[in-house]
Amino acid sequence: MKPARRLVAVSNRVGPLRGVAAAGGLAVGIVDALRESGGLWFGWSGRTVAAGRARLHREHADGMTVATLDLPQQDFERYYNNFSNGCLWPLLHFRIDLTQYHHADSDAYRHVNRRFAATLVRLLRPTDLVWVHDFHLIPLASELRRLGARQRIGFFLHTPFPPTEILSTLPHHEPLVRALFDYDLLGFQTDEDLNRFQDHVRRAARGSVRGATVGAFGREVRAGAFPIGIDVEQVHRFAFTRPGEQDFARMRAALAGRDQIIGVDRLDYSKGLLRRMAAYERYLEQHPESHGHVIYLQVAPVSRGQLKSYREFRHEVEAAKAQINGRFSRFDWTPVHYLNRALPRRTLAGLFRASRIALVTPVRDGMNLVAKEYVAAQDAEDPGVLVLSRFAGAARQMTDALIVNPFDGEETARALHHARQMPLAERRRRHERLMRGLVEYDVRRWRNEFITALADAPTGSGRRR
Numbered sequence: 001m002k003p004a005r006r007l008v009a010v011s012n013r014v015g016p017l018r019g020v021a022a023a024g025g026l027a028v029g030i031v032d033a034l035r036e037s038g039g040l041w042f043g044w045s046g047r048t049v050a051a052g053r054a055r056l057h058r059e060h061a062d063g064m065t066v067a068t069l070d071l072p073q074q075d076f077e078r079y080y081n082n083f084s085n086g087c088l089w090p091l092l093h094f095r096i097d098l099t100q101y102h103h104a105d106s107d108a109y110r111h112v113n114r115r116f117a118a119t120l121v122r123l124l125r126p127t128d129l130v131w132v133h134d135f136h137l138i139p140l141a142s143e144l145r146r147l148g149a150r151q152r153i154g155f156f157l158h159t160p161f162p163p164t165e166i167l168s169t170l171p172h173h174e175p176l177v178r179a180l181f182d183y184d185l186l187g188f189q190t191d192e193d194l195n196r197f198q199d200h201v202r203r204a205a206r207g208s209v210r211g212a213t214v215g216a217f218g219r220e221v222r223a224g225a226f227p228i229g230i231d232v233e234q235v236h237r238f239a240f241t242r243p244g245e246q247d248f249a250r251m252r253a254a255l256a257g258r259d260q261i262i263g264v265d266r267l268d269y270s271k272g273l274l275r276r277m278a279a280y281e282r283y284l285e286q287h288p289e290s291h292g293h294v295i296y297l298q299v300a301p302v303s304r305g306q307l308k309s310y311r312e313f314r315h316e317v318e319a320a321k322a323q324i325n326g327r328f329s330r331f332d333w334t335p336v337h338y339l340n341r342a343l344p345r346r347t348l349a350g351l352f353r354a355s356r357i358a359l360v361t362p363v364r365d366g367m368n369l370v371a372k373e374y375v376a377a378q379d380a381e382d383p384g385v386l387v388l389s390r391f392a393g394a395a396r397q398m399t400d401a402l403i404v405n406p407f408d409g410e411e412t413a414r415a416l417h418h419a420r421q422m423p424l425a426e427r428r429r430r431h432e433r434l435m436r437g438l439v440e441y442d443v444r445r446w447r448n449e450f451i452t453a454l455a456d457a458p459t460g461s462g463r464r465r
Contacts (some may be wrong), residue, residue, distance in 0.1 A: 007039040007451065008128045012136035014043040014068050026133060028231050029443045033451060034064040041066045042120050048073040056119060069119050078108030084136045085304050092135060092159040093270040093364045096169050098309055106172060110139055117143035124151060129454050134158045141182040154185035154454040159366045161193040164200045177205060181219040184457040187226040187450050189366045189393040194225045222457045226450045227397060229442040230372045238349035239377035247350030259420055261296040262355035264348060264370045266303035269313050272363040272389065272406040273300065277320040279412035284328050284335060286413060292333045301342040352377035356384050357419045360392065361406040367393035375434045383431035385419035397437050400430040
């Protein structure tokens with residue numbers, strides 16, 4: 001009898017064992033599978049320590065294990081702040097004007113992946129399925145292979161994959177691409193991301209693509225698109241039970257009959273917040289009859305506040321908010337409400353339900369789950385309208401949203417007007433079709449399809465062609 005396969009999830013940050021529903025994101029996607037298989041979740045502990053004092057921490061609960069490793073402060077700065085967030089993040093979001101590359105940071109990135117691999121390899125069992133998440137850990141499989149790991153290892157990129165012309169601006173980009181071929185399965189958010197990867201392999205690596213098999217550097221890997229979804233029932237339940245329902249009622253009372261536009265994003269330049277503010281300002285200019293009758297609530301928790309580019313971006317967003325309020329506010333109406341802190345998912349569900357419009361307009365996004373959670377939180381009898389950027393991965397699935405080009409403020413302003421004036425029958429039709437897609441492609445389907453594909457992938461630990 002074959003031994004049961006344990007799932008091992010690896011990510012830079014590890015979610016909580018308890019309160020998973022409230023945590024959302026990756027935790028919702030994988031914790032059930034980890035519990036079912038007696039799995040292991042491995043990553044950084046979130047703690048920085050003095051050199052030589054890093055240690056492994058373990059916690060067991062609900063049939064699964066979390067193992068986390070401390071990082072020395074200097075490694076954290078160079079691996080996480082400088083290379084992952086200061087170089088790879090803007091590159092993957094097509095912002096080469098913001099990439100900052102230093103050889104010492106690249107070396108630290110590889111060094112931390114080597115340390116993670118050296119710790120993880122001692123925790124692995126021969127039949128494990130290892131699922132590595134996101135750009136912080138691209139070299140992890142190659143480091144594990146170097147230490148003799150022969151398990152099936154898959155990688156999922158949560159961000160977009162850039163075209164060759166952008167990727168090739170990164171010094172030493174070829175070793176990163178080569179490292180992907182030590183995985184057995186590569187997952188991307190959309191067909192467009194998969195196509196850009198395949199195109200890069202053909203053009204820059206002189207490789208080949210045969211169906212789901214991609215070959216280069218004398219190796220082959222399976223690659224596919226696995227669009228991530230949400231737990232639809234959970235989000236809807238949050239919106240219609242305490243405390244989400246209480247927050248909905250409080251918000252509706254505070255609105256006093258006004259329409260609310262809501263945006264929920266990390267404070268990140270990829271989310272298009274400045275262009276969104278400008279589009280809303282344009283809407284107010286064009287529709288003076290809306291003054292006093294519409295409020296834009298932007299929830300934007302601080303992200304990567306240690307980086308200068310993010311601190312400067314925060315000041316720009318705050319200045320844009322102040323400009324709009326300065327131009328249009330009345331003693332009884334403030335057009336922009338701005339929160340710089342994270343809110344619980346249950347509270348957000350209630351706020352989504354209370355909002356007539358969601359304005360989700362990133363200039364580049366791997367998927368964007370806020371768009372999906374907004375739709376799931378709506379009352380089917382009186383649903384709100386989603387205005388969605390064409391550059392969010394979610395736009396490929398959510399075609400019944402009002403799709404806009406976030407670089408065109410006029411178009412976005414028109415979409416806001418259309419959304420506010422949209423008849424109930426049309427709102428219901430659009431919402432019904434959007435919900436059908438969310439249910440069909442939910443987080444469980446994403447997880448199960450990836451794990452099944454990984455289990456079925458030809459093993460070869462960087463198998464040769």
